[in-house]
Amino acid sequence: MKEGQLTKRLQAWWQGYYFEAEPEPEPEVEAPKVSEDLDSGTLGRDSAAWSDPRVQVTEKVWGTGYMSPGGDVQVQDLIKPLGLDSSMMIVDIGAGLGGTTRALHGETGAWVSGFEVSPLLSDAAMELSRIAGLTRKATVETFETENLPLRENGYNAVFSKEALFTMDNKEAVFQSIYNCLRVDGQLLITDYLATKPEATGGTIDEWVEQEPIRPNLWSLEQTRSFIADLGFEVRITEDITPALRGQILRGLGAFTSELDPKVKKPRGWNPAILAEVEMWANRVKVLESGDVAAFRIYGRKFDPSLK
Numbered sequence: 001m002k003e004g005q006l007t008k009r010l011q012a013w014w015q016g017y018y019f020e021a022e023p024e025p026e027p028e029v030e031a032p033k034v035s036e037d038l039d040s041g042t043l044g045r046d047s048a049a050w051s052d053p054r055v056q057v058t059e060k061v062w063g064t065g066y067m068s069p070g071g072d073v074q075v076q077d078l079i080k081p082l083g084l085d086s087s088m089m090i091v092d093i094g095a096g097l098g099g100t101t102r103a104l105h106g107e108t109g110a111w112v113s114g115f116e117v118s119p120l121l122s123d124a125a126m127e128l129s130r131i132a133g134l135t136r137k138a139t140v141e142t143f144e145t146e147n148l149p150l151r152e153n154g155y156n157a158v159f160s161k162e163a164l165f166t167m168d169n170k171e172a173v174f175q176s177i178y179n180c181l182r183v184d185g186q187l188l189i190t191d192y193l194a195t196k197p198e199a200t201g202g203t204i205d206e207w208v209e210q211e212p213i214r215p216n217l218w219s220l221e222q223t224r225s226f227i228a229d230l231g232f233e234v235r236i237t238e239d240i241t242p243a244l245r246g247q248i249l250r251g252l253g254a255f256t257s258e259l260d261p262k263v264k265k266p267r268g269w270n271p272a273i274l275a276e277v278e279m280w281a282n283r284v285k286v287l288e289s290g291d292v293a294a295f296r297i298y299g300r301k302f303d304p305s306l307k
Contacts, residue, residue: 044131049120053266053272068161071103072106075107078188079107080107084110085108085110090157091157092159093115093158095115095121096116098125101139102128105134116141145173147172158180158181160188164191165191168216178227184301185300187298187299187301190244194291195292199218203285210279210282220237232299232301233301237296259273
């Protein structure tokens with residue numbers, strides 16, 4: 001795809017509509033390139049994940065170590081009320097490239113164990129932790145949803161940022177989370193959830209088919225009831241959709257505004273950019289439908305003997 005066509009597709013998304021692919025235009029005189037190529041951001045990194053244009057683009061959009069909006073500032077804002085400190089141990093579920101894992105450590109000084117289902121991403125995340133000098137204090141390892149390797153009663157808090165909606169065996173994941181927390185341990189998650197009891201139907205079904213990893217979507221009530229039955233006192237269920245929508249639009253707006261058709265992009269970036277932008281456009285669309293919302297859920301593990 002030519003640079004001009006890419007720009008047109010992105011502008012079309014930004015204006016809120018899609019269009020069918022057009023016939024290839026007549027050859028044009030190529031615009032002069034500037035002397036520099038666009039930096040992929042992977043210089044000095046050895047992990048295999050950095051050769052994937054989609055990973056390169058995603059990190060370029062959302063910042064070093066991140067694959068979704070918010071960055072360090074949002075992580076810091078989310079966990080401040082929890083009162084965590086350097087004597088504690090935290091679990092980060094769905095760590096991705098480890099940005100949240102390292103931000104959790106940076107804000108609290110705690111030892112943070114991140115878990116990610118993709119071996120490629122967890123390897124890249126550990127490389128970034130090594131570069132940051134956090135090989136032991138902000139670790140990321142691969143896990144399988146049916147077998148989350150967490151020490152029972154070993155942690156003070158569990159954190160997860162917009163990751164659980166993609167996971168199969170969600171019941172097993174929540175059970176592992178409950179088991180790993182000490183009494184009075186804290187759970188803080190943000191996630192995409194259906195706003196009605198039935199997590200299916202028109203807009204939701206369309207969105208599910210478009211996601212790169214098929215969501216295992218639960219409703220807010222299903223999630224709240226399940227974790228309460230496990231033994232959590234669920235204290236907060238807050239709709240954070242407006243904030244997330246704003247973060248998505250600002251992040252993509254900043255990224256697309258910096259794209260210059262005269263600057264040569266790394267190999268594979270054009271289709272990767274389209275895929276990234278369209279994924280987030282589809283998420284904005286389903287959020288705006290009202291059938292799915294982003295929620296912040298906070299709970300504490302109460303003493304099992306009091307059940």
